[in-house]
Amino acid sequence: MRWARFEADGKASYGIIENDEIEAVSGDPFDGYERTGVRTSLASVRLLCPVMPRTLYAAGLNYAAHVTALANSKGETPKLPPAADIGYRGSNALIAHNDQIVIPADAGERIQYEAELVVVIGRKAKGLTEADALSCVLGYTIGNDISERDWQASDRTLWRAKSCDTFMPMGPWIETDVDLDAAVTTVRVNGRETLSFPTNSMIFGVAAYISRMSKYMTLYPGDVIWMGTEGTSENLKAGDVVEVDISGIGTLSNPLVRASA
């Protein structure tokens, strides 16, 4: 099943996507819903960020080649994370499919994408074993963890390197049935493929993260977990369009602009 959040009559509504249409529901996929029978052409609606999370979790370092490249760029010895330690981002940074990524006027030139699988939590959960971990998952969407690498190197925390307004495009929708082992993540810049990797080749997988997190923290409906990216990125600039595609989910596309000083 494919869940989208979209704008209808000036307010946000959830809907179910079937073929090229979206059927509005009353309620939402977390607390319960009823179909309305009202169908609209998917092409004619404005998609919103598919969920506004209570907490925006991010794995950060979770693919081997990305960890190695990041360490090498700083002249450090690569060190794979020994455990599934989760991090945080600011929800202020979330934007939807097709929304503009706005590069701050004083940002440097090293604006880069990070193509990520995003787990959407569907129900309250605590103390899940790895075997049971996926039982709290509603589905999956796509995230692009836009990063300003100079600030990532200079600042004490990742706040503006990762969480400037518009730096966390997420969408286009939530897909509940995904074969993660078969999925491939692909990035395209202006239509040209720049990165491709098996989505599930993580150092710590979705079940491992959820089980470890839920040992200490209650997960809530609508929480999202960004699972990290593989590889490296070239620099993005104003005028570019960056697309992140995960097979079985969809394509998240966002144009870039730069704020004037």
Next chain:
Amino acid sequence: MRWARFEADGKASYGIIENDEIEAVSGDPFDGYERTGVRTSLASVRLLCPVMPRTLYAAGLNYAAHVTALANSKGETPKLPPAADIGYRGSNALIAHNDQIVIPADAGERIQYEAELVVVIGRKAKGLTEADALSCVLGYTIGNDISERDWQASDRTLWRAKSCDTFMPMGPWIETDVDLDAAVTTVRVNGRETLSFPTNSMIFGVAAYISRMSKYMTLYPGDVIWMGTEGTSENLKAGDVVEVDISGIGTLSNPLVRASA
């Protein structure tokens, strides 16, 4: 003015505290409210966390002696933060005044308090100068950033060192009129004073943080910024009661228990 959030007829309501009574309002201090005239004895209501933030920001290192002590404990040279770089915590960890802090069964013995001024954002804000920064502040409350120091040293991120369920007591209420320069933060463990420092002796003050944050990030009503702590803490254990008092605001008190294995 003193705003509290409390439980009434099984649901959360905002109210205004005057003398020893709380007057319920319809609405809330962020989007507008009307007084109801219904007054209850403050002692008879259950106070809730005064706000459930959209984003839980935390300054972390923001007082000189705390930075020095933390570095010394790790055998590192103390380095004061060069800029007001903000961090994040998980809102799952929030509890109210008088709620129990639950130490996880597998946590070590170095469970410590961090007594913090908490800024509550009252209106949407972006691009504020330092001179205008306080215009977006609704008021101030108190936070206790409970920390498990072994995990803080061992883990790649601060997730379970700082954001285990119940590790972020916040309250008891929001005070809108506080003279920060006159305020003193005091910690008591089982009634015995263990720490006292001038609340506003921060490396970067409230206006400096808000101005720098809002250059890159939109602040939203209900966002909170935990401003860091001074000094060091002794270890807390099950059975202790820890109180954080900030003069002009109030006292946040929480008992500790340890989960069984």
